[in-house]
Amino acid sequence: MGLRAMWFSSVGTMLGALMYWVLTYQETGVDLAVVGVVFMIGGAVSLFVSSLVFLRSLRRPAAMSLRRHPLSLAESESPATAHEEVQ
Numbered sequence: 898m899g900l901r902a903m904w905f906s907s908v909g910t911m912l913g914a915l916m917y918w919v920l921t922y923q924e925t926g927v928d929l930a931v932v933g934v935v936f937m938i939g940g941a942v943s944l945f946v947s948s949l950v951f952l953r954s955l956r957r958p959a960a961m962s963l964r965r966h967p968l969s970l971a972e973s974e975s976p977a978t979a980h981e982e983v984q
Contacts, residue, residue: 899954902947910940 913936916929923929 899947899951903944903951906940906944906947908940909936910944913937913940 913933916933916936918933920929920933
């Protein structure tokens with residue numbers, strides 16, 4: 898999700914605003930103002946969720962660096978015995 902989803906959410910919100918306030922064409926059975934409101938609400942909710950996911954992903958690399966590698970040096974052989982000794 899992240900930045901791409903935030904961009905699409907913003908575009909959806911803007912399209913909804915255009916449909917609600919600018920378009921005056923009335924098709925039989927389709928109210929563009931209602932469709933615009935749906936786009937604006939969907940875009941706002943999607944923008945909020947994708948922002949949370951993006952902010953959470955910013956903190957992830959720091960937390961990942963605190964984890965130990967599954968095969969750490971303490972659990973494996975020491976560096977002196979892991980390589981062949983040169984005579």
